[in-house]
Amino acid sequence: MFILLSRLITIMPGLYIHIPFCVRKCPYCDFYSEAETEVSIPEFLRALRTEIELRAENWIIPDPAETLFFGGGTPSLLSANQLSIILHYLRDSFAIQEFPEITVEANPGTLSPEKLEGYRQEGVNRLSIGAQSFLNAELDFLGRIHRADEISRSVRAAREAGFGNIGLDLIFGLPDQTLSAWRVSVHQALELEPEHISTYALTWDNETPIGKRIQSGELPAPDESRVSDMYLWTSEILRSAGYAHYEVSNFARPGFRCRHNEGYWTGRPYLGLGPSAHSFLHEKRSWNLRDIREYIHQLRLMKLPVEGEEELSYAQRKMERLALLLRRSDGIPLDELPGNPEKLDPFFSEGLASIRDGRFALTPRGFLLADGIALRLAD
Structure with missing residues (x-):
């Protein structure tokens, strides 16, 4: 799970x-x-x-x-x-x-x-x-x-x-x-x-x-x-x-x-301020207008300068967390990895990953393929 x-x-x-x-x-x-x-x-x-x-x-x-x-x-x-x-x-x-x-x-x-x-x-x-x-x-x-x-x-x-x-x-x-x-x-x-x-x-x-x-x-x-x-x-x-x-x-x-x-x-909430800045809070991502003139205009009207927002689905949140944690040398806890543990074996044999302190972590060579590895693990 x-x-x-x-x-x-x-x-x-x-x-x-x-x-x-x-x-x-x-x-x-x-x-x-x-x-x-x-x-x-x-x-x-x-x-x-x-x-x-x-x-x-x-x-x-x-x-x-x-x-x-x-x-x-x-x-x-x-x-x-x-x-x-x-x-x-x-x-x-x-x-x-x-x-x-x-x-x-x-x-x-x-x-x-x-x-x-x-x-x-x-x-x-x-x-x-x-x-x-x-x-x-x-x-x-x-x-x-x-x-x-x-x-x-x-x-x-x-x-x-x-x-x-x-x-x-x-x-x-x-x-x-x-x-x-x-x-x-x-x-x-x-x-x-x-x-x-x-x-x-x-x-x-x-x-x-x-x-x-x-x-x-x-x-x-x-x-x-x-x-x-x-x-x-x-x-x-x-x-x-x-x-x-x-x-x-x-x-x-x-x-x-x-x-x-x-x-x-690691998924902490953050607030972005200024033109084009992104924010993330409670599974919702939003982003500001990418134009300083329109940004100022909206604020003169006392309106937030938000251009768009997206509420992430469970599948999106799962994939995003997997992809982001794999970018870090600390890796991802083994209990968070989906699927059969045997699917990890090729990554070890190819020198792309290792297990340290109960976490699946990529090597520098694995970092080169981080996005693709995330997709393979999520499949």
């Missing part, structure tokens, strides 16, 4: 705040953001305050939020004062733990020592820096606004400002990228000694500029075999450096897993 409902909704919700502004839109990015807009940050903050107040009227979870995550877009375009304003709105409206994890995604090209010191003073205790690559040619291809040397300067400035929890994001699997080029970025990231490293294979939507170039044949699609080799090499080198490969794309030193993202993967 698939044990689900008692474990799916748990205490300690998370709050996600989407900051939809960018200096320049990256050609691979499908997240909602605006690089050229007449909407000012102060105008957006006024609308965000209204959404926070409206949401709080219907927020029925009594437990205090344990994580706050500012994503985007480029949240580090906010000044320390603007960030302080948002945190004030949130604390006025929601119960928040005394010492929550507060993460800000940051672009190295938007950070200064003064801004970092201001963030730290406002209670931000986790910085997720979008390095993406330590090679300028790759940064140009990805449309990033920073140079490779700005990454190390940003990390040093963050350390001097008092940050003890810094993550670096890297992207691999670019068209024609070699393993040796990827190794340069990974080794330079390790030299900076971050507490957390995320490595993402390049993905694209067909409507993004890079997606269109690949679809037209102007760019070659990344070679799957080479991408797999990069992934497995990365897992080996980061684990040997003391990082736990705790989720498909994420590595952390002991005690530094991203608590906010762990909430997503």
Whole structure:
């Protein structure tokens, strides 16, 4: 029997705040953001305050939020004062733990020592820096606004400002990228000694500029075999450096897993605020309008800017929990796996999974096939 409902909704919700502004839109990015807009940050903050107040009227979870995550877009375009304003709105409206994890995604090209010191003073205790690559040619291809040397300067400035929890994001699997080029970025990231490293294979939507170039044949699609080799090499080198490969794309030193993202993967409720933000509560998923102008318009009318919602069926909840837990190195309890235990044997013989502490968990090689394995287990 698939044990689900008692474990799916748990205490300690998370709050996600989407900051939809960018200096320049990256050609691979499908997240909602605006690089050229007449909407000012102060105008957006006024609308965000209204959404926070409206949401709080219907927020029925009594437990205090344990994580706050500012994503985007480029949240580090906010000044320390603007960030302080948002945190004030949130604390006025929601119960928040005394010492929550507060993460800000940051672009190295938007950070200064003064801004970092201001963030730290406002209670931000986790910085997720979008390095993406330590090679300028790759940064140009990805449309990033920073140079490779700005990454190390940003990390040093963050350390001097008092940050003890810094993550670096890297992207691999670019068209024609070699393993040796990827190794340069990974080794330079390790030299900076971050507490957390995320490595993402390049993905694209067909409507993004890079997606269109690949679809037209102007760019070659990344070679799957080479991408797999990069992934497995990365897992080996980061684990040997003391990082736990705790989720498909994420590595952390002991005690530094991203608590906010762990909430997503383990089924905790979360509330998304801002344009395009998603929420999940009591088996219902909802998402906000993906247009900042319409978002502001609806809030001026004192209406929640919800674009759509979906109540998940039992089968959907079961499949989603299975797929998400398989993404984690902790795996899934054996008593939650559907079907005959003998169906697990091929995964063990192929080196894709193991059993640890009564849980079925994928190996790094299994992580490469996580979605397919989830489908096979659910069948």
